[in-house]
Amino acid sequence: MTVIGVARMITQRQDYESSIERSYQTEMVARVELQEGIRPNAARRTITAQEGKREDLRNSISGDTRDTVLLVAIGLIAGLIGALLLFAGLIATMRRPLEALVTAAGRLAAGDRTARVEIGGPAETAALGKAFNEMATELEIEAAQRDQLDRMKDEFVLTASHELRSPLTSVQGFAELLMMERDSLTPRQVETVEIILDNCRHLVRLLNDLLDLARSDAGRLTIRRKPTQMGPLIEEVVRTMRAQTESSGQTLTEHLEPDLPLVEVEPDRIRQILVNLLTNAHEYSPERASISISARVADGEMQIDVTDNGPGIPPAQVEHIFERFVRGDAGLTQRVGGTGLGLAISKSLIELHGGSIAVASEVGRGSTFTLRLPLSPAGAVAARDTRPRPLTEGRR
Amino acid sequence: MTTVLIADDSETILLLMRTRLELAGYTVQTAADGQEVTELVDPTVEGGPDLLLLDAMMPRKSGIDALRELRAAGLRTPALIVSAHQDPGDADAPTDLEISGYLTKPIDFDLLLGAVAELTAEKAA
Numbered sequence: 001m002t003v004i005g006v007a008r009m010i011t012q013r014q015d016y017e018s019s020i021e022r023s024y025q026t027e028m029v030a031r032v033e034l035q036e037g038i039r040p041n042a043a044r045r046t047i048t049a050q051e052g053k054r055e056d057l058r059n060s061i062s063g064d065t066r067d068t069v070l071l072v073a074i075g076l077i078a079g080l081i082g083a084l085l086l087f088a089g090l091i092a093t094m095r096r097p098l099e100a101l102v103t104a105a106g107r108l109a110a111g112d113r114t115a116r117v118e119i120g121g122p123a124e125t126a127a128l129g130k131a132f133n134e135m136a137t138e139l140e141i142e143a144a145q146r147d148q149l150d151r152m153k154d155e156f157v158l159t160a161s162h163e164l165r166s167p168l169t170s171v172q173g174f175a176e177l178l179m180m181e182r183d184s185l186t187p188r189q190v191e192t193v194e195i196i197l198d199n200c201r202h203l204v205r206l207l208n209d210l211l212d213l214a215r216s217d218a219g220r221l222t223i224r225r226k227p228t229q230m231g232p233l234i235e236e237v238v239r240t241m242r243a244q245t246e247s248s249g250q251t252l253t254e255h256l257e258p259d260l261p262l263v264e265v266e267p268d269r270i271r272q273i274l275v276n277l278l279t280n281a282h283e284y285s286p287e288r289a290s291i292s293i294s295a296r297v298a299d300g301e302m303q304i305d306v307t308d309n310g311p312g313i314p315p316a317q318v319e320h321i322f323e324r325f326v327r328g329d330a331g332l333t334q335r336v337g338g339t340g341l342g343l344a345i346s347k348s349l350i351e352l353h354g355g356s357i358a359v360a361s362e363v364g365r366g367s368t369f370t371l372r373l374p375l376s377p378a379g380a381v382a383a384r385d386t387r388p389r390p391l392t393e394g395r396r
Numbered sequence: 397m398t399t400v401l402i403a404d405d406s407e408t409i410l411l412l413m414r415t416r417l418e419l420a421g422y423t424v425q426t427a428a429d430g431q432e433v434t435e436l437v438d439p440t441v442e443g444g445p446d447l448l449l450l451d452a453m454m455p456r457k458s459g460i461d462a463l464r465e466l467r468a469a470g471l472r473t474p475a476l477i478v479s480a481h482q483d484p485g486d487a488d489a490p491t492d493l494e495i496s497g498y499l500t501k502p503i504d505f506d507l508l509l510g511a512v513a514e515l516t517a518e519k520a521a
Binding site for chain 1: 406408409412413415416419480500501502503505
């Protein structure tokens, strides 16, 4: 504002000077006309005299101009200093509210829904702070609603899978009873009952998977670790899988490094993961394919590889393969009876163990799924699990 | 004769378990809930059932609550708990009721019959 003021002063001064010049000229012409009519010489003298006067006037004007320039310069400098001071002041008063806003926005982005700012400072930052707080409140309300919906969804899945188990128990149990009398059934009846039992097993698997996922989402998926020999566990899994792979003419081999150290895991859950990986390898690979499982210590971790020379996974699918309901090639899933949840659950479970799962795959060459598990800390004694053991063996 | 007392609020599941246990040679008593279990079993009298097979969740009185009462009254009969929960050992499993094991639904009858044989053999020995 000060700068504009100085500029206006300059313009006024220039206007003033030119108006003096204009009025002087008018006066001269008028006088010359007046005097010429009476006495030309006198008129000339008058003009000379007037010229002199004009010189004086000019001198006085140029003195005025110097003052003006000085004034303008002082005004300019003062204005500039003023502007700088004002600007510095403005920055100082805005800095604190802006910094608070940046901090609060960071907290909000990090998931702290209670992040708010104190409204204050200049009007602009106060308005900004108010807008931020309103936005944060909206987000907090939305998040609370979403949390509630999530909880309801989890509760629903838990209850539904629980309630479905009783009728499923009856269907499966009575179908098994029928099969106990298979000698008195026709081949067609036997086949029918086998289909019922197959579908019961599929339903159980689906319910278990859904329950695991709901628990995982609700943070209620827990593991009970104990020091475990990985070798015997893998051998046992391979034994249970061999009937399936042999029926397809596939070879299933195991390669176990000698003297594998103990790992601190829940054996049932690791068994579940390995059965899932081997079942996938079996179901997605053609007849007479080779499937292998190996265990060794690498980089201070237990590394378990499940490898097949099946069709492989296209690159576009590989990156989504651990997401729920994502399954391999649709043409294959027609005859593969999975739920699309196995790998998502395996990933959750292995991460609960502090480990990781990864896949390397090449179309036409096959896939390798790699599990990495932390080794038990040397000398650590695991807390004994004193609770009664469920009689369930494997889950699948 | 070895007697097994089974409790479940589903009639079809009672029928299923009774059939399988009777086929395996056991005598079976049934109860529709925990209340009936506590009425059927007298901890002070010899010759009660050799094994309890109780559903964890039943109306009126759960299998767990019935077992808690019977244990408090001095009953030492082995007990198996059947639960619709996938992983009953995880959740609030009571550790003070001498529960010999948990079974999940759908029931794996090979597992169940194996456990029943083992627990009633222990009792006989």
